[in-house]
Amino acid sequence: MAISRFADLLEEAKQQPEPQRLLFVFTRAELPDNPTVEQRQRFEQGEGGVLTPALCVDKSPEELSDMEALVAESRNTGIEWDIVFVAALSGSGQQPPSGEEAERHLQRMVESLKMGNIGSFLALDRQGEVVSFQ
Numbered sequence: 627m628a629i630s631r632f633a634d635l636l637e638e639a640k641q642q643p644e645p646q647r648l649l650f651v652f653t654r655a656e657l658p659d660n661p662t663v664e665q666r667q668r669f670e671q672g673e674g675g676v677l678t679p680a681l682c683v684d685k686s687p688e689e690l691s692d693m694e695a696l697v698a699e700s701r702n703t704g705i706e707w708d709i710v711f712v713a714a715l716s717g718s719g720q721q722p723p724s725g726e727e728a729e730r731h732l733q734r735m736v737e738s739l740k741m742g743n744i745g746s747f748l749a750l751d752r753q754g755e756v757v758s759f760q
Contacts, residue, residue, distance in 0.1 A: 632693040632754030639687040639714055645722035647684045647715040651735045651747075652700060652707035653677035677744075679736045681705045684715075684728035693754030709757055711739060711747040 629635050639646045655675040658665060668674035681703060690696060700707065715723045715731050723731075735747065749757040 629748060630756050632696070632750055635712060635748065635750075636687050636690055636692075642714075642716065645717040645720065646687055647717070647723045647728045648687060648690070649713045649715055649728060649732050649735060650683050650685070650696075651679050651711045651732065651739055652681040652683075652705070653709050653711065653739065654680045654706055655708045677709055677739065679739055680707050682732045682736060684725075684732060686722065693750070693752075697752055708752070710750050711735065711744065712750060713747050 629638060635648070639648060654677070655669070656678050657669050658676045661669070665674055681700065696710075713731065713735055715728060717723045738744075738746070744759060749759070751757050
C-alpha cells in the first residue's frame with residue numbers, strides 16, 4: 627500500500643502482524659546559521675531553511691484517531707512545528723516495543739534528522755499529507 631496521508635499510515639500500522647509503535651519527531655523550519663541573502667529571501671517566501679527537531683513522542687496506532695487529534699495534542703505542548711517525521715517500530719510476537727526501546731529509536735531519529743538523513747522516514751505536514759523533499 628502506498629502511504630500518501632496520515633490515515634493510510636494508521637491503517638497500515640494496524641494491519642501489521644506484530645504490535646507497532648509509531649515514532650514521531652516534530653520539526654520546525656528555521657533559517658540556517660549565518661544565512662545568505664538568498665536563503666533568507668527563500669525562507670521568507672516559505673521555502674528552504676533547515677528542519678530542527680522540536681518534540682518527540684511515541685504512540686501505538688490504537689492511541690491515534692486522525693491527524694487533527696495529533697495536531698491538537700501537539701498544540702497542548704505549546705511547541706510550534708511544521709513537519710513531522712514518522713517511523714514505525716515493530717514488537718516481537720504479541721509484545722509491543724518497550725518504552726525504553728522506543729526512546730532509543732526516537733533518539734536515533736533525532737540524530738539522523740539533525741544530520742539531514744531524512745530518506746528513511748515518512749514526512750507529513752500539519753494536514754497529514756505526505757511531504758517529499760527535493
